Amino acid sequence: MSRSDSGSTQSDRASDRASDRASDPAAPADIHYDPYDYEIDFDPHPTWRRMRDEAPLYRNEEFDFWALSRFQDVLEASLDDRRFSSAYGTVLELMTDEPGVMPMMIFQDRPKHTQMRKLVSRAFSPRRIRALEPKIRDIARGYLDAQVGSGGFDYLEDFGAKLPVMVISTMLGVPDEDREEIRHWTDQLLHRDEGETDTTRHEEIGAKLSEYFAEYVKSRRRAPRDDMMSELIAAEIELEDGSTRRLADHELLAFISLLSGAGNETVARLLGWTATTLAACPGEREKLVRDPSKIPNAVEELLRFEAPSPVQARRLTGEVTLHGETLPPGSKVLLLTGSAGRDEREYPDADRFDVDRAIDRHVSLGFGTHFCLGASLARMEGRVAIEETLKRFPTWEVVWDQTERVHTSTVRGYAKVPITLP
Template identity: 45%
Template sequence: MSTAATDIYYDPYDFAIDQNPYPVWTRMREEMPLYYNERYDFYALSRYADVEEASVDWQTYTSSKGILMEMVKAGIPTPPGLFIAEDPPQHDMHRLILSRAVTPRRVQVLEARIRELCAEYLDPLVGSGRFDLMQDFASHLPMRVIGALVGIPDEYLLNLRDHVEESARLTEEKPQDEQRLPSIGEPYAPFLKYRKANPADDFLTTLIQARFTDVFTKEERGLTDAEILNYVGMLYAAGVETTARLIGWLGKVLSDNPAQRAEVVADRSLVANTVEETLRFEVPSPIQVRVTVKPVELHGQTVEEGKIVTLLTGAANRDPRVFPDPDTFDIHRKIDAHLTFGKGVHYCFGAALARIEGRIALEEFLARFSNWHVDMSEAELIHTATIRGFHKLPVEI
């Protein structure tokens, strides 16, 4: 069925839809589980089972054509080392190298630093009566955490955060900026040059010294500068933006549900599941892009080879076939699995760190503020091709 036969319309570039996509996603799940948008020539899957299957089946739904719809349409080649836009075996080669640099030990050491950073940003807000949860806290914390992991000096991070956010932002005048991704690693070039001359026990040095067998040439080699820089750029672009929006959504949904907030304030053992339910309820990255590498049958239709298929994880996570009463936020919900971090070979590399940051940020916030109200009249969503969350979120204590 085409969009011409129904009044359902979904457009990821439509800012009005992005404000509250759930009504149209609900209709798509129930009435048109394989949706086709004629204007932009893409398909969309919205049911949990379909999104899960497509996430796992990289042999049918490839990531190698691009992770943004505009990247696919422009035919922009994947920058070297950007493994989220690669498939096995190249994906596995690059991901394994990164796993050697981002070790559980390095992530564990970050916990104390995350609490220090929370105190640095939250303590001055105590007694203020009103502040912007995003601009005064959530947008800063993940940038500083990734900086601590990689070894980027703090004094450079504010401008870098603004660069990352603005590079992802869509505007009404220019909704599709096709040239931002290939330069994802450029801002970090000075630090790579410095670290090459001054090795240390850190992330960058590990990447500089890495040796591996190239899956194509079968020869042993090290990473190129472009590969290293794209590793770093990917960590910032993916890890900073999504985690910042997660923290913002925690503030928003707990403001909207004061009775459940009071439960978490009284019992901190509920924090971890509160973070998990928030990840399900408001997905920071609710749309993923794949391209079919062969014809595939879906809901009685044939999707031809070379077609863009968007995986609506934000819709899948509210599928009543999997989650009872899915549009209700419930910190006591038993969640066996959700699709916020994807599934299969492309499961989010930073999922563990995002959960740690979300948990500590909420614990530290609740230690200082037990009751707050979001002023939605001044709140502002940021519109990007893949991220959904707040740019500004004023809260009144």
């Protein structure tokens, strides 16, 4: 996003122009969508718009994938989890040929997914999440109070990237002194250099994190406390035959790395988009300052407008016909949730950021079986972060030429957002 395009008020409706040129599944030769290309990632919206209008089933031969970019298609594929499988992985370059290789539930299908999801959902009960709000507010206040009178700071490095790690570490009960290192490893794990498809470096960092948490799980088995990990260790999975069992260490570890992977980077990106989008749309920011009850809706609008996790991959378990083309079993299909949020067929004037927009639904937190387990936590973090920011800093400017992006194939957004305060 640049200063000129964020929150733009373009109102030309692609749906009026082009919608049904789109039934030809063959991608026009000049549409090029490469999820690893930094330039496209910087502002994918023009490309995604052309895909929605002209190639709603897009084919990329080089990386051997298909892509769905329209809201309705992404929604239906997310709901059709028997044919659009997650069990081969949901990150394009990490997809496997066999199902079930990766133990995390985000990479599993029913019935295994259901068992895990039922069990770990307890750790995300409304009661547990509500109880976190005062802690989240305290953490946010601590970081933001330190910047009052400072003249400016990096909204992500000094605040937005730290908040979610501290929140998850608090949930898990990780000791204070280890949290910064865990954040650093998590960042490294998700960073991908331009064109990098070799995964060795990531495996090494992943191993360090696993080692740390293996020790941590052992310590909780020895001495349970009142925290999420101790609850998960004690909880029982109900199997299909009615018997029960407890989670093995490798399943607990997979869940921890899923939480830190899924919950840290995504919330940090949401907060980066918050700082940049509100600065680019000062009128919308002013509405939130005047009436903070609009903030929860603003969080939904931010998620729709710049999806922090804009691409979810699936693999077909059977033949699927889409836009007149029959795809064989095994095909890799990218669900472009980030494009779905800008689909003019679902959202009038989709390129306009509007904190008052009536949003009935969006797919930026997924949809269906794999709907984000941390959704209520993410929404709360977003709301509390915006409330506490605006109380102290009702206006700010972004130093655009010093912003930096994160480059991964799972999240999209900023790594650095330096801001100046009046």
